[in-house]
Structures are given as C-alpha cells and as structure tokens.
Amino acid sequence: MLTPQDINSVDDAKRIVSERNLSHVKIGLFDIDGVMRGKYLRKEKFFAALDKGLAFCDVVLGWDSSDQLYEGVGVEYTGWHTGYPDAPVRVLPGSCRDIPFEPGMLLFLCEFAGDAAALCPRNVLARTLERAADMGYTTHAAFEYEFFLFNETPHSVRQKNYQNLQPITPGFFGYSMLRNSVHAELYQELLDMSEAMGFPIEGLHTETGPGVIEAALVVDKAGNAADKAALFKTFTKVWAQRRDLMATFMAKWSNDYPGQSGHIHVSLRHKDDGRSAFFDPDQPLTMSDTQRHFIGGQQRYMPELLAMVASTVNAYTRLVPGFWAPTDATWGCENRTTALRLIPGSDSSQRVEYRVGPADANPYLALSAALASGLAGIAEGLEPEPMVEGNAYDQTHPGHLALPQSLSDATAIFKHSRTARSLFGDAFVDHFAASRQWEASEHRKHVSDWELQRYFEII
Template identity: 65%
Template sequence: MQPRDVRTAEDARRIVEERGLDHVRVAVFDIDGIMRGKYMAREKFLSALEAGFGFCDVVLGWDSNDQLYDNTKFTGWHTAYPDAPVRILPESCREIPFEDGMLLFLGEFAERGEEVCPRGVLRRVLERAGRLGYDVNAAAEFEFFLFEETPHSVREKNFRNLVNVTPGFFGYSMLRSSVHAEFYRELLDTARRMDFPIEGLHTETGPGVLEAAIGVDGALAAADKAALFKTYTKVLAQRRGWMATFMAKWSPEWPGQSGHLHVSLKGRDGRPGFHDPAAAHGIGDLMRWFIGGQQALMPELLSMIACTVNSYTRLIPGFWAPTQASWGVENRTCALRAIPGSAKSQRVEYRVAAADINPYVALAAAIGSGLWGIEHRIEPTPPVEGNAYEKEFPDGLALPRTLGEAADRLRTSGAARDLFGDAFVEHYAATREWEEREHRKAITDWQLQRYFEII
C-alpha cells in the first residue's frame, strides 16, 4: 500500500503494519504555521487512530520562540497547560524519503482546541463555501532565500554578513540552477514523494533566492501542502549545511519574499464559478463580488496575512508589494490580481501575502473574505490600470502600517467574528498583540546606530 492510497483509519493501520514500523511521526501546525510533532510508538498510534491523542496545548499558547503568551484565554498558567485532544488525519499520510520508509501523519486539534486551531478555522471557512454551493481550489507560491550558513553560524554572526548560496542578480537563471542541480532535484523529488508537487521552480532576482509554485488542489489540501513545503525546504537545506528563510524581508537591500495565494471556485456540478465569457475579461458576477469582499475586508484581516512585525517592512511602495487594498486585471502592482483566461484557469491571486504566512490562516482570510463578498454582493472599486503605487484610493482601503494596528482591526471586525468565530478572533488577535509587544522590547541596530552617541 502506498501513502497516497491511505484514506481511512483502517488504511493507516494497514500501511503501518505492512511496513513493520515501530514508530511513526505525527505533527500539527501552530498559530505561526510552525510544524510541531513527535515520534509516536506504533501501539499508541494505532489506538490514537480511533480515539485521538493528547497534545500539550502549549503549542497554541506560545510564540515562534516558545515564549508563553500572557494575554490569551484559551490556555496559559491559569489553565495549567493541559493536554488538548488531537485527531489524526489518515488521508494526510506521507512517506519521509530520507527516513527509511518512515511515515508522517498530520493532526488537527479537536473539541475546544478546534476553535483556535489554524487548520480548523480554514476547514470551517470551506464548510461555509460548501453551504453556498461551492468548492474552493487554491495554490501557493513562495520565494525564499538560501544561505551557506547553519543554525549555529547565523547566531555566531548575529545574523550579519551572511553568505548567500549565489551572488548578485540572476532571475530565471539556467546557470545557477544547473550548478546547484542536486539541490533542485532533491527538492523536486521530495516534493513529489511527499505529495506537495512543485509546478515550477526557478531563481528569482537576488542572491540565492528561489521561487517555487506548488500544484493546485482543494484549499484544505493546498494549505497542508504549502505548510509542508515550507518545513521540508528548510529541512533539506539544513541537511546539506545550508539554511532557507521565509521571512517577509530579511534585508533592506532586497525586495521582500512573496507567498502569493491563488484561489478559484467551482460549483458542485464541477463547473468553474469565476469565468463568464460574456463579461469584460471573463470576470463574472461571482468573481467580481469575491474580489469585492477580499478588497473590502483586507484592512480588517491583514494581521491574518501579514502576521509578523517583519511583514510590514515589505509593504512599502516600489518593492513588488502592495500598500493599499487595490485590485487590477493582470496587474502585479495590486494587492489582488485578477487572472483571466480559460474557465479552468481563471482565478484571483492574493498578492499581499508574503512567504512568512501561516498557510491555513492566510487562506482562511483570503477565501473567507471572498465568500463574504459573494454573500453581500460587494462591488469592488474600478480595477487599477497602470501603477497602483501612484493611484489615489479611498481612506478605507489603506492597509494598517503595523502588526499592532492590524491586530486591533481584526479584534473589532464584525465580519471576522462572523467568518472565523469569536474564540479564534480573540485568540489570534491576542497572539499578534503579544508579537508586537515583544518587538517593542527590542533595542535594534538602527536605534543603537542612530542614538547611542549623538542624542
């Protein structure tokens, strides 16, 4: 039996027993999209297939640096960090190519934890789409920088003077990709074998920067694939003595790293929902309202997409990142790019997203806001023609400038509470407020250089 054939708990039991595995790997993704997991003994895993298992809920109560939130209700010292039930997802079964047949299974939090679980919130948004009569397809594409560094060396250097795997500019370089063909091949093969296949992989403009486009799938599976891609790209890089970063912007000298999301709808009859051959650019009512909802709610939901303090260093004019909730047809200066084409290929590209996204949370925002637009028949502004950076927009379309401001907009958003639930909005907003507060404690190099001697 092959991992891709696993669909049920019985299938999962069978493949583990066929392989004679003493342990399997199980994992969940936390609020920041970081993979957390462990090896689990076979007998415990087989039992957990039916009854679930307990996972310390601290993984929903700490930040990316394992520091405990002091402002959340879901968990904390006041609850004593109990185990939270997790259900195993048999259909998520994957073989880890470099672990001698080892299997990986994803899980998601159940019961009360489901209210704040990133995968759970996306699933609820997709259930909403189902009630409206639509299925959602999605795909992610990521830019990431590669360095000839290790986790030890970057700390020894205090993250300065890092060595990229290649120098200078050279987008779409056949030279660079041929010189490092072994890494490209390993990444492509791992992605194929772990079921997050890459449609396109190439160098971008900048030192050691690559872009990968992951194949389209149903939105929940697409989020799984995006999250796994980020994790295992970093794993493969570190296994060869390199490092990959998915920060929104790691250097002021280079553009930020995108994490664009492509979304389309289809009816339960399988027919694409966005394409109308009689409409301008083929953009029918459904697609127009979907864009209208995305545009209207983007300022309120931005913290779900621009989720780190660093995210906001990317959202500046002239660096291929939007600064307003703008949209246009085939316009890469806009936050939303309508991509016309055939009925099958027509879609919306959610370009405000960077590589640092939690794919589950970001897709929940991108899809949920579009569904809200359909439900309320929200008309977008006229599409931008030309450079969106030079256009005037209504005040209501300006994006928050900081993570703290964005978190506050989310907390007070009635639409967000309707789409994602009060528990998720309260918990997620609190985690972003914590992140902003941690940032304000830092004494940066810029502050030292500017004030240490002169002020």
C-alpha cells in the same frame, strides 16, 4: 502493498504501518504561527490514537514561535491559570506521507479537536471551506513562495548574530539558467522531495536577488493546498539544513532586497456541475458576476483581516511602495502592482491572485482570510472599487483601502472587526488577536541595530 496515496481510513493507516513493520511513526500539527510541532509515536500508541484520538499539551496553542508563553495579553484558553492541560487531537489518516530521508518512515498530520478546534488554524480553514460548500462551491488554491537559501547553519547564523550571511549565490539572477544549472543537483533534490512527500512543485526558478528562489506549488482543493504549503515550508527548511544550508521564509530579511512573498491563487467551482464560478466568456475580462463580488469582498475586508495574513512584525517591512508588495487593497487585471490580481483565462484557469501575503504567513490562516472575505463579498453582493490600471504605487486610492502599517495597528483593527468575528468566531479572534498583541509587545522590548546606528552617538 499499500502506498501513502492509498491511505483513506483508519484501517488503511494501520495496515500500511504493519506492512512496513514500523516500530514508530511520526505525527505533526501546525500551531498559530504555522510552525510544525510533532513527535514519534510507537506503533501501539499510534493505533490507539487512530481509534480514540490522542492529546498534545495545549501550550502548543499558548506560546509563540520561540516557545515563549503568551502572558499579560488576555489569553483565556490556556495559561498558568489553567495549568496547561492536554487538548484532544485527531490523526488524519488521509494525510499519510513518506519521508524520503527517513527510509520507510511515515508522517501523519493531526489537528486539534474539542474546544481547541476553535483556535486551531487548520480547523479555521475547514470551517471556511464548509461555508463555501454551503454556498454551493468547491474551492481550489495554489501557493507560491519566495525563499532565500544561505551557505549557513543554525549555529553559524547565531555566531554571526544574523549579520553578513552568505547567500548560496551572489548577484541578481532572476530566472537564471546559469544558476539553476550550476546547482542542478540541489534543485533536483528539492523537486524530488516535493514529489515524494506529496506537495509537488509546478515551477521552480531563481528570483531577483542573491540566493533567492521561487517555488510554485501545484493547484489542489483548498484544504489540501494549505497542507501542502505548510509541509513545503517545513521540509524545505529541513532539506536545506541537512545539507548545511539554511532556507528562510522571513517576509524581509535584508533592507537591500525586496521582501519574500507567499502569493495565493484562488478559484471557485460550482459543486453541482464542476463549472468555474469565476469564468464567464460573455463578460469583460471573462469575469463572472460571482468573481466580481468575490474580489469586492476580498478588497473590502483585506484591511480588517490583514493580521491573519501579515502576522509578524517583520511582515510590515515588506509592505512598502516599489518592492513588489501592495500598500492598499487594490485590484487590477494582470497587474502585479495591486493587492489582487485578476487572471483571466478559461474555465480551468480563471482565478484571482491574493498578493498581499508574505512568505512567513501561516498558510491555513492566510488562505482562510483570502477565501472568507471573498465568500462574504458574494453573500453581500459587494462591488469592487474601479480597477486600477498602470502603477498602483503612483496613484491615490480611497482611504478605506489603505492597509494597516504595523502589526499593532492591524491587530487592533482585526480585534474590533465585526466581520472577522462573524467569519471566524469570537474564540479565534480573541485568541489570535492576543497572540499578535504579544508578538508586537515582544518587538517593542528590543533595541534594533537601526536604532543603535541612528541614535547611539549623535542624539
């Protein structure tokens, strides 16, 4: 009997479905915001899709995370003017996974094909990985996420208007053995699900704040790592809601607590012999010339590509001094106040941590930005600015390292970036920039609680 780990081809996929005598399977793909969209397919339809492909309405690339259509922002690929036709999609047999809470059911990932591939986040990353391969590198990555867990349901949070929510645990209990032992069954369920679904967790612990947890996923080849990160976020939320809990990956849900990060650890290895491209025992900090240029590129282009990483209005509430998130494109060695953290080690562990990312980022796009900027640094031989030592928040940095302070500003910089267009193509830059303009304009239409409290009576 085949297992999901054995599936590498169309024939394998058909065989495992037949062996399990399944009438239907589940398929899914990820949209611009990293939201998983999918459906059940009857066995015969799925087999035909494996052979010939299938189609999703291209509105999946033309609406926001609340299913509102991008209108009035210049989206050309899809819209009322095109009639919202179907876009071609291909099934990825090697992505086969069990779904533990649907016994016997199988999940397969998909990605857009044809013209839609230019906009598809998974394909954006695939093209970046091809660039790395052309330069002689294999790429590896690992994501780590912070998320808050609440004793709430989708109904209760709406009834409360998202106010006065009850975290699963009170107080500040970072790395708490007390908390993870009291709730051991929940932790074990999450660990077991992650193993069963093929996105194993390397480390799981409480963070500082009520109900906040951090999960570090196991390192893998970069494409697989992004799939695992996207699935982890989706099915952690599913797991929680099935237990009348809610998990949020918002960048910052409360003014009272630090934001939630989505850090990415990145490394390169030589294709020809498998050696680390970042490790050089004869250099200071064991940092090779290649890694130095990689960091130089990440640093140089971080402000221009920030919209791909901090892609929501809320993400910019996290990027403030003193809250464990960077405000400038700085780098340091084992320094968690900088945007880029060099982690020296060995051939197997030398890497850089891309710390600017929030938990709400689309994993495919955030990793694309982190990798593509570094690869550009290697290609251009870029040198990083002097390394920051000590508290980066207390120091003054060159003006060109300042990160945009809002989604609107970041989007404008991204849209006009020649580097972004060179790395990701005009079609993606134009479409993604329009989608972020829409996101920012939707925010401007609404009156916040802060505005009411500040202005309602006194002005």
